[in-house]
Amino acid sequence: MTASDGDEPNGLRRTHRVTISDLARRLQISKASVSYALNGRAGVSDETRQRVLDLAEELGFHPNSAAVALSASRTRTIGIVIARDPALISTEAFYMRTLVGIEQYLNEVDASLLLRLTGEQGEDLDVLRRWSRQGRVDGFILFDEHDNDPRIPLLKELGIPCVVVSSNAPDDQAGRLISSPTETVTLLLDHLAALGHRDIAHISGPFMFVHERLRVQTLRELAADRGMTVRQLEGSYRYDDGAALTRQLLTGPNPPTAIVLGNDLMAVAALRVAIDLGTPVPGxxxxxxxxxxxxxxxxxPGITAVDQKTMERGRAAADLLFRVAAGQDDIHEQAPAGELRARASSGPAAHR
Amino acid sequence: MTASDGDEPNGLRRTHRVTISDLARRLQISKASVSYALNGRAGVSDETRQRVLDLAEELGFHPNSAAVALSASRTRTIGIVIARDPALISTEAFYMRTLVGIEQYLNEVDASLLLRLTGEQGEDLDVLRRWSRQGRVDGFILFDEHDNDPRIPLLKELGIPCVVVSSNAPDDQAGRLISSPTETVTLLLDHLAALGHRDIAHISGPFMFVHERLRVQTLRELAADRGMTVRQLEGSYRYDDGAALTRQLLTGPNPPTAIVLGNDLMAVAALRVAIDLGTPVPGxxxxxxxxxxxxxxxxxPGITAVDQKTMERGRAAADLLFRVAAGQDDIHEQAPAGELRARASSGPAAHR
Structure with missing residues (x-):
């Protein structure tokens, strides 16, 4: 699938209908054998290779997609290096769900993940540098982009491709799987506006992350469009912080009628504080x-949230990385669209 | 640290006090350089090597521990292949916390993790075989041991070391980090017995896992020792299942006064069902x-649970694997001890 023929009108690439797994199941051979056959690598007999190619054609499997990219792959391995507090990584579902999505894709194409969690920023640069120089990976998927993120020029200098799971699309030659905050902000604000909320608060994650500052800016703009005011407070993604900032809002003057929290942990904290203060949710x-x-x-009550399709996003990032590594020109792609999950924590505004 | 000098009386190995990170910080060089110096590998000057060795001696860093094991390592990489439903992996905290613990250790010794999540059992054997033959890893950490688990003889045949994160210790030449269920069952039953519970139920995970059957057997034996009766139901680790089985218990004849759930998701389900049925928890x-x-x-209310020290267990498994791979004789080790976290979901039994 080339970048153009797979694009939906909304910019969302669809997943392939026929996978290597399908071919393997039909032929009762391993996925590795299918992959060897499709990629012209040793490891299967000529007869098996022909059976695979015939079935691929019959079922409309497009070997001009990931298979081509993978045939250009030197290592069939991608690298992920995450520099974040390990305690937070293990509490938030985001990373594990993303990894699972990436792994589902890699498993289908018989490729591997080399993973490193460094506790501190800076150490991640060492690992990127060494894995690149040692030729251990075809490229990297990067998360948590910072301002002037040093990882992007480093990998460019090393000549190693990357895909940034990103909120913006600067012209820096890095591959990008882009989740614009506009979509999520629109889902959340339309939901709250329909319930009559006009005065809301946003407890974000740390502003050192590009995506958090974009969220703040987008919320401000789209709230203004809807005649809503939004107070913005910088949080840390941690439970304690979500609790303290919510307490500050709810016990201060003119408490907002709705609070948007930047992650699940802070949202659970906000819910708990509201209940403990005797503030009815969502009343x-x-x-x-x-x-x-x-x-x-x-x-x-269950907390209303946007399903960011994290696993699908992981899959899409891995797929894009192999295509970028194989030289595909179009290095920016839209991430799968999110969906609002309306639950009992949101309801009509107390004051209109 | 050899297997004997690091053992505590209770069988719990302690973590090293001085780490490669400490040496790197003190010398203001990278951990990779420290590791190269300690392991006699190229990549550092003779002068730096001497400074590292001098400081290691001064601080009592024991290069006869992981460092020796790592110097024998061919790839400085360990493999983990998990065959479980991806949706469950991403919902349960267990895997991510274990991975984070393993990664913390690997990061300190500058080693890497090659990770594969295969959705189906059987596929994992293919991956174990190929990574072994390709010489990509020094060894594997295995989870979720089954009866007559085919992974263990396969790796033995391939000549690749492994550490099974395990509940038992058969004499099969596999390395094992052992969490005996006796410890956790004792913590849970002593807690419940002290609160006057005599008639309890246990909703376990699937019996196909060795550790689940050992839990069932241990619960039966230790409950009998305390004059308690325990009804045992086989669950699946899934929310829906935990909910259905709890509903069955609470709406049936002679409901138990306490329920032990095999994982966090089923425990949250049990709590929700009890609340929905109007059954006071813990009343x-x-x-x-x-x-x-x-x-x-x-x-x-918060749910009383045993903190299994999952991150520490991950660290210990990685450390043991490198030592087993380096030829250490003692291939069985006790996992770090768990601790009860008593919370508001458990209280005095309703009926004595």
């Missing part, structure tokens, strides 16, 4: 979260 | 979980 304050997760789903 | 039924997690901590 007095609605609580909504940027990212859906089991914590939001299993909270009581 | 009428106490809910306790085998594994602690943010879901247990953030539930309301």
């Amino acid at each position: 007095q304050v609605s609580i909504v979260a940027w990212d859906d997760s089991p914590l939001c789903e299993l909270a009581h | 009428q039924v106490s809910i306790v979980a085998w594994d602690d997690s943010p879901l247990c901590e953030l539930a309301h």
